[in-house]
Amino acid sequence: MEITSVLYPAFLIVFLAVYFALSKSRLQIYAILAASLIYMTYSSGISGTLICMLLCLFLWLIGKKLKGSRPLFFLSLFLDLGLLLYFKFFTGIFDSLFTAVTAGERISIRLLAAPAGLSYFSLSVAAYLVDCYKGKIEAEKNYFHFLTFVTFFPALHQGPFNLYKNLMPQLRERHVFSESALISGAQRILWGYFQKMVIADRLHIFVSSAVPESSVTGIVLFFTMILYSFQIYADFAGGIDIIMGVTEIMGIGLPENFRSPLAASSVSDFWKRWHITLGTIMEKYVYYPLVLSKKMRSASKLIKNKYLSRVFAAAAANFLVFILVGIWHGTGWNYVVYGIYQAVFTTSAILLAPVYKNIRSVLHIGNGNIPYRIFMSVRTFIILVFGRYFTRAGSLALAFEMFRRTFISASAWRPSLLFDGTLLGYGLEIKNLILALICMALMVVVDVIHYRNIRFRDHLMTKPFPVRLAVYYALIFGIIIFGIYGEEYSASAFIYAQF
Amino acid sequence: MIRKQILEILEEVCPGVDIESQTALFDDGIIASFDVIHIMSELMDVFNIEIDADDIEPENINSLDALVNLVESRLS
Structure with a gap:
């Protein structure tokens, strides 16, 4: 069901x-x-x-x-x-x-x-x-x-x-x-359906049409994979929001699975914000028992370099955990490589931490520097988009084929290709494509709001009734009018339900 | 004695930081998550105690006092 x-x-x-x-x-x-x-x-x-x-x-x-x-x-x-x-x-x-x-x-x-x-x-x-x-x-x-x-x-x-x-x-x-739990839960369910049916399923049309097309190369393919990254987020977070809304009405509190992943400043930070409950299970039941085991502690002591000896256990266990995370997502080699890809970034962040610290200190960059923070989030997002090639492709060979198409030539990266009508050949006409892009911007805004610890639903409850009503109507009619309904009104399957 | 030994471990991980005055070592990012592993491993070796995944919570790591309490609870 x-x-x-x-x-x-x-x-x-x-x-x-x-x-x-x-x-x-x-x-x-x-x-x-x-x-x-x-x-x-x-x-x-x-x-x-x-x-x-x-x-x-x-x-x-x-x-x-x-x-x-x-x-x-x-x-x-x-x-x-x-x-x-x-x-x-x-x-x-x-x-x-x-x-x-x-x-x-x-x-x-x-x-x-x-x-x-x-x-x-x-x-x-x-x-x-x-x-x-x-x-x-x-x-x-x-x-x-x-x-x-x-x-x-x-x-x-x-x-x-x-x-x-x-x-x-x-x-x-x-x-x-509880009436308040019903209202609060229903709000979350509505936002969940909006993310799934208006955003994820709309992006799905474009992505599933463009990715297999061998003529889609360079900047257009990369743009498609950006859309896919938003699709998978809207799909997964939308589903989780519906689930959390249902359990909120039931009076049962489940752990949150997302904390503004679009605002992540590094790949390690992303994994603390994305699919948090998988991370918790892996951390408590694989990572910590491994790093705190006697064998790992003895192995660390064999390393002469003081810093490497200190971080060896954390780095080795981290690498293994990410390979397991990759395999949990699917059985093909592309998922193993996806795990290794994430592991390379998160493990190198541990090993090279002193180097990064020195660079920040030389450039006088503090944690509160907003342009630097935005730069780090965009850089992280781009790294993650390339990681998505492995999970979207279906097989390792197809993933490498997609990389080949992406970097086929410098001319395939002309920004003008995004504006010459090429994008309109993949299932979404101009109005739908613009709507999809507006929705993606909305997701960024919502993530930034949550990142700043503002709970939108609490904020909404302080507003007068007509304002709340307007928001509910906007969401309900948004879903009805802009929702994507597949064959026989069966929306496309949730991506994370298939893992 | 326990306090002094833990202080030495923390000073090795965070040179130049006035450990005694800190109350949010982990929350403020003074010690990174991979440093936590090193600190816990050292505590296990130095005091011959067992530390579990459930013990690795910010409230046990944020200050010297918290770490002293953790070690004392394991020793008893």
Whole structure:
């Protein structure tokens, strides 16, 4: 069930009616579970839901005996991450082996569908297993409560990642209806739909038309990839805003996934602002355990250079984490190279920190220098746009082909190519293209406002009712009039739901 | 004694900074995140204590007092 489908709001209204009708009962959590299982079955079929329920049963049983038991810990991780690896990597291999065995007959061995949201919930469950093993949390006593945590439907398809210790107590609490939460949540949902349907899906038309076109080269291709960078941000952040709005109405607080990524001053800074909950999981469960491990500390001490010895562990673990982040996004080599690309910038920032510090000091540039800050954000954005080549291309060979097309000749970089009508050949006529560019500017403005710690929704609530009403109408009619509706009014799928 | 040893570690990471007067070493960017790793590793080696990912929070790193408290809590 796509969040942008007509069915989702109807599903949500029925769910919320039942959920709040049960606000005085202990059954409220079971309303969430029932909705989550329906949502999952609708998205990935009954086999996906059964696989998930069975996995949860095993892990719930093991979880209760996990504290301090190394064999059980590895078994539980094997089951949890094994399922993710199987569906992410091996189904393709088994498919091709089976095709070979059946002499080319195209019979698919993949009879079972991956449970919806596997990429997301398997990591949250892995974190739960680590915490149980280390004795940091008590294992969940109630199977159905555990299943609710794993399948929690608002965050199932594209996160944010939830930690058991943060989400589970909230799921168990009883939540009463709040008018202010409804208004605030609805505002966020509207902004989410606007980002997805007006901005991301509009940019998608241009990008999906221009990228495969071999005649698109130089500055036009680079411009297309800038549009793609905004598309993926509007798509992902739009989806997350809808999810956060829904959970706000439910009275459940999830961790924020974005903090003004367009304002990032470096690639390292970007990853503290983009997909924050993936970063938190990676930091707490991979990065820190690795850098603080005895082996890593001993390896650091072998390095003679004082500074390098100090930062070796951080740099090495950082490199590994970014490769894992790349692989989490997809299975092709292009995703591995995407991870390495990010790792090169973030790791070199650690290794060369004293050099950068000296340059800033020689040039008398302080942190408050606004032109320098803007320069750093634009530079970071350009680096990230080139990184997006790897994820957009579909394969490593195609990514390099796109790089070749981008730098094909100096004449392909004539700025006039952006104004001679070339851009109008990729699905968006002039009015739509201008609207897309205005929306992109709006996203920059919103990010800068958030960067300055101004909460737009709080600000809006202080305004007189007619002003608020005007903003709501602008958003609603913006979505209705300017929203992009695909075939049979099914908007294009969320990009991050596919990872 | 513990305080003096931690002070020496911090002074090595941030030469020229008056550590005793600082209350936002991490929040103000005086120590970078990769310096935090080095400081924690040194604390683990010098005091033979275990430090966990959950301990790496700004409130434990922002001042000399906070780090002393962290080490003392682990030693006890």
